[in-house]
Amino acid sequence: MSSLPAKARAVIIGGGISGCSVAYHLAKLGWTDIVLLERKQLTSGTTWHAAGLIGQLRASQNMTRLAKYSADLYVKLEAETEVATGMRQVGSITVALTEERKHEIYRQASLARAFDVDVREISPREVKEMYPHLNIEDVVGAVHLPLDGQCDPANIAMALAKGARQRGAKIVENVKVTEVLKKNGRVTGVTWAQGEEHGMIETDVVINCAGMWARDLAGTSGVTVPLHACEHFYLVTEAIEGLGRLPVLRVPDECAYYKEDAGKMMLGAFEPVAKPWGMNGISEDFCFDQLQEDFEHFEPILEMGVNRMPMLGTAGIHTFFNGPESFTPDDRYYLGEAPELGGYWVAAGYNSIGIVSSGGAGMALAQWINDGEAPFDLWEVDIRRAQPFQKNRRYLKERVSETLGLLYADHFPYRQMATSRNVRRSPIHEHMKARGAVFGEVAGWERANWFAKEGQEREYRYSWKRQNWFENQRDEHLAVRNNVGLFDMTSFGKIRIEGRDALAFLQRLCANQLDVEPGRIVYTQMLNNRGGIESDLTITRLSDTAFFAVVPGATLQRDLAWMRNHLKDEFVVITDVTAGESVLCLMGPKSRELIQKISPNDFSNEGNPFGTAREIEIGMGLARAHRVTYVGELGWELYVSTDQTAHVFETIEEAGKDLGLKLCGLHTLDSCRIEKAFRHFGHDITDEDHVLEAGLGFAVKADKGDFIGRDAVLRKKDTGHDRRLVQFRLSDTEPLLFHNEAIVRDGKIVGTITSGNYGHYLGGAIGLGYVPSKGESAEQVLASGYEIEIAGVRVKAEASLRPMYDPKAERVRM
Ligand SMILES: NCCCC(=O)O
Structure with a gap:
């Protein structure tokens, strides 16, 4: 094909909104010799049938930041490209039918405000004024975002494509990428086919934006992109007389969203048990295809819809639509460079929020590719969080049947997935289970999060308030502080x-x-x-x-x-x-006494000081004992070969009986570490957070010689901190902190809580978060009045730059 170059700076695979946005943003950064290859026609996979809702109310700060970027971009795109994008800032309303949901959306509103998103909590009466057709009988609260909107997704993609072309990008349809070429662990090019014609483009940057084909395409290069398509349903009514212009409406408690368009109503659904689709691969011929309708599946949603908006009962149905969309195991999309192959980038798996996500995601990925570093913390959506096993199709099929519905489910803290569990287990999993463990899952690992008491149900009762395991955590926490606890941290x-x-x-x-x-x-x-x-x-x-x-x-x-x-x-x-190795963590002031009972080795401060490791005999086996701690107590992490783990565990358990040894879960690990202000990667410390501002200067040895980041450390020492990581304790002992709550300093929102948990020893919720500190001494930072805004309510907080628990680190060295 003569129009395709032999060489390009980047090749983008896939012409949906994701690929078009990446092309647009790369071109904007001056990457003019780039090529986008679409196997059929632009938007013909998923983009064309998306609902096109542009909502800025998101669960985390970076998703809010990216959604706001998309909304702002789409408003300007029509003027820039002269493509009619259909972008209308009609606003949006999200209503809550339960107090728990109201709490959730109010929390999101607080977060959105911290990022200058225009948002207001409104009463059911105000909802009715804005949305007269709505039955508000059981509405308990709502939020309104006047600058949210809706758009024509295909035209947004076309506008992005045009904007990219205007800056020199080549966008070519009906060309299939047949192989991504690689050498020495890096991408070197792609081969392509168009009918009988074949060719090759040399490049060292490939971006997989292939939507629901992304998993299979990545698989041919040995790259893991775990996603799976599901059927997504919506209906569009016939025109309804006098409907008028309406905001987008979300009723998550009924799994439903509503959009008025050209005098018709659209009702879409995220039902709790979804229908995975395309298990045996997706047809090569798929192009603007629809899936078979399934009225029975949609009916429960429609019934609730008719009750919520009675006019739906009489309006005729114009379209009953079913189309496939990609879902991921954790409902978050994938962005970044694949860990398996240098130069192989991914922007895929949008979980039905691809239109609002793609603008921001395209901007962030283009900057990341251009600079070699993410522009800000994107760990939440980073492709490197994917585990190799997650490409397993049975795992994906079962998981996505759940994750589609989770989009509108209550996003309670500590909520665990119900499907695709028990893939990765510790050798003492069954021991833990027999002793009451209630498991959570991270990276496929089953981990004891808390231990139920005799006769207590072994289930989470989710809430934004204290959940049913609060007292269990308290007992475990105090056992670690006063006695001795054992954690299974094999998932390290x-x-x-x-x-x-x-x-x-x-x-x-x-x-x-x-x-x-x-x-x-x-x-x-x-x-x-x-x-x-x-x-x-x-x-x-x-x-x-x-x-x-x-x-x-x-x-x-x-x-x-x-x-x-x-x-x-x-x-x-x-x-x-x-x-190969399990990790049993024995933590607490009595840990020395306990380990000394089952090992002949010396565990004294003289023989085994803090920060040392060596092989020990334990029971009839061996372990490597590391004297470190993540809970701020005297203790040992025991690295045990997996075959001996059960024996070592049983030995410890037996010896711990008369010392009051308590099995502890991950919730307790977290509540202990936050009292000690130990940082948690991905929350308190990320690639965006400077190591000195994170308060980790003690672990930086700038005089040891050169290392990556040393210049930035020296620069920061010269210029001083712009912000500091501060520990907070709420003065009211009742409210809880999770993360993403707004930090208010002298009446002004200045940041968000990066992680939170309950300090059962200190008494009260504890959180960490950054506050601006340019030109300020530590005393000045602490002299301010602090409050934390939780779901719109401000609670006074004490602030500290030193750990509130054991500031002199005496406990770990006892
Ligand atoms: N694809 C539907 C988007 C749903 C939402 O924005 O809430």
């Missing part, structure tokens, strides 16, 4: 870094000093060039040439990729050994 990611150049390699990647004696444990961060935190880990030196890194289970793929991508011509082997 474990990486061996070995070889002649291992030390030099880690010295270059880590901010702390790794040139330590074998047996020392070093807490460190891996930084990017801005001084932002890419990884938060401990590294134990096992020998002159061998190191052992421990990372959160959720970040393992990201951390492996960061290490592997930074390997030069060095003799270093990086191996994921996660499945």
